[in-house]
Amino acid sequence: MIGAAFGDTLARAQAGDEAAFACIFRDIQPALLRYLRVIAPDPEDVAGETWVQVVAGLGGFRGEEQAFRAWLFTIARHRAADAGRSRARRPAVPLETSGAEDQLTSPDTADLALEAVSARAAVAMIATLPAEQAEIIMLRVVAGLDTADVARIVRKTPGAVRVAAHRGLRRLAGQAERMGVTQ
Amino acid sequence: MSGPDAMHGEMPGFIPGRPGGEHDEPLLDTIFDRRPLPPGAPPEMRALVRTLAAAAGPAEPGELAGEAAALAAFSRLAPSGGVSTAAERPARRWLSGWPARGRLPLTAALVAAAAGLGSIVAAYAGVLPGPIQEMAHVTVGAPAASGGNGSPTHVVSSQPPSSPRVTDSSGHRQARRAGPVPAPSQATSPQPRREPTGRSTGHPVPSCTPGRAHTPPKPSPTQLPPTPGPGQTVGTPRPSATAGCPVIVIQPSSSPTR
Numbered sequence: 001m002i003g004a005a006f007g008d009t010l011a012r013a014q015a016g017d018e019a020a021f022a023c024i025f026r027d028i029q030p031a032l033l034r035y036l037r038v039i040a041p042d043p044e045d046v047a048g049e050t051w052v053q054v055v056a057g058l059g060g061f062r063g064e065e066q067a068f069r070a071w072l073f074t075i076a077r078h079r080a081a082d083a084g085r086s087r088a089r090r091p092a093v094p095l096e097t098s099g100a101e102d103q104l105t106s107p108d109t110a111d112l113a114l115e116a117v118s119a120r121a122a123v124a125m126i127a128t129l130p131a132e133q134a135e136i137i138m139l140r141v142v143a144g145l146d147t148a149d150v151a152r153i154v155r156k157t158p159g160a161v162r163v164a165a166h167r168g169l170r171r172l173a174g175q176a177e178r179m180g181v182t183q
Numbered sequence: 184m185s186g187p188d189a190m191h192g193e194m195p196g197f198i199p200g201r202p203g204g205e206h207d208e209p210l211l212d213t214i215f216d217r218r219p220l221p222p223g224a225p226p227e228m229r230a231l232v233r234t235l236a237a238a239a240g241p242a243e244p245g246e247l248a249g250e251a252a253a254l255a256a257f258s259r260l261a262p263s264g265g266v267s268t269a270a271e272r273p274a275r276r277w278l279s280g281w282p283a284r285g286r287l288p289l290t291a292a293l294v295a296a297a298a299g300l301g302s303i304v305a306a307y308a309g310v311l312p313g314p315i316q317e318m319a320h321v322t323v324g325a326p327a328a329s330g331g332n333g334s335p336t337h338v339v340s341s342q343p344p345s346s347p348r349v350t351d352s353s354g355h356r357q358a359r360r361a362g363p364v365p366a367p368s369q370a371t372s373p374q375p376r377r378e379p380t381g382r383s384t385g386h387p388v389p390s391c392t393p394g395r396a397h398t399p400p401k402p403s404p405t406q407l408p409p410t411p412g413p414g415q416t417v418g419t420p421r422p423s424a425t426a427g428c429p430v431i432v433i434q435p436s437s438s439p440t441r
Contacts (some may be wrong), residue, residue, distance in 0.1 A: 176230035
């Protein structure tokens with residue numbers, strides 16, 4: 001999170017300052033990419049489309065940093081849904097893959113080595129949760145959004161979001177302990 | 184049923200004596216709020232905190248690989264004068280941004296709606312060709328087509344328009360058209376109208392002045408007899424476009440009929 005300097009940074013980016021936009025990009029891109037790894041088939045492509053749309057609408061945005069992140073992740077979710085529909089329309093063509101890509105989105109928890117918990121491994125563990133719980137946890141924890149913003153993004157009530165988040169955390173806690181994640 | 188009551192393997196996610204249910208919600212909220220766990224927190228919660236911290240950690244190698252492309256898009260879409268705001272975009276640009284395949288159905292729908300509306304107006308004006316006018320008469324209650332030549336029926340009356348003078352086969356529909364909501368006097372005491380066959384329909388005589396409350400005229404001998412009386416000219420039953428429904432045009436006399 002950029003914090004108190006966000007307003008000035010956003011204003012400079014809206015005025016065309018490339019360095020200011022790069023600052024915003026570096027702050028959000030890791031969380032965006034990790035979120036998309038949980039919900040999207042092609043996270044890098046969807047992240048690129050998201051940023052293009054953010055740039056196109058940047059001048060019209062008004063709000064604080066939390067609202068900006070909520071706006072950006074809402075765009076990302078829509079682009080991910082579009083990508084999912086586009087992929088569903090395409091004929092299935094078997095491709096030669098190494099298997100590493102599959103492991104990013106649907107790993108077997110027993111295969112995850114967490115001797116040193118990396119962000120990628122942690123995201124992969126969250127991705128093993130039910131899709132709704134995984135998305136909500138990513139938006140709450142990784143994107144840093146509050147329950148109300150997450151509820152608007154996933155189109156559920158705040159109460160439903162809270163229940164799903166707690167269920168996901170309980171399940172994730174059991175997995176993390178079994179995987180040997182310790183302090 | 185609880186964990187100990189279940190058969191082995193039926194509740195694999197339930198760990199007896201561990202946090203579960205709803206009593207751990209404050210602890211989970213503490214984790215969401217990124218506050219430090221209390222000293223006696225269970226080990227799986229500590230593992231959870233570490234996992235979530237890793238997921239929200241700083242950028243790893245490769246995660247910022249898209250920065251160059253994003254900056255290129257920013258340079259392309261955001262000129263030196265700043266990024267244009269949505270409010271400054273003209274409305275035409277919003278529409279032109281639609282794909283062509285999205286505009287085509289919209290245009291077709293607008294044309295179809297305009298054509299349908301125009302047809303209805305023409306039907307009520309009675310200017311459509313005979314068969315089409317009759318179809319409109321049956322479907323939307325437009326005036327019936329006159330027989331044969333396709334022109335509407337015109338009855339010249341010497342009476343003020345408030346007096347019902349025309350009785351034809353479409354009297355029921357005309358009554359609805361003249362006033363969708365009947366006047367109180369009509370609604371409470373409808374006067375049965377006798378058709379040329381002598382059969383009573385039970386419907387009030389239509390008003391010729393829509394929107395004006397009036398007392399429906401009582402059936403009088405000047406209107407109802409099958410044969411013309413003094414001072415009356417009873418037209419011959421004309422074949423209506425609706426088969427089997429003759430139209431009788433009564434030309435009134437100068438004497439009031441009420």
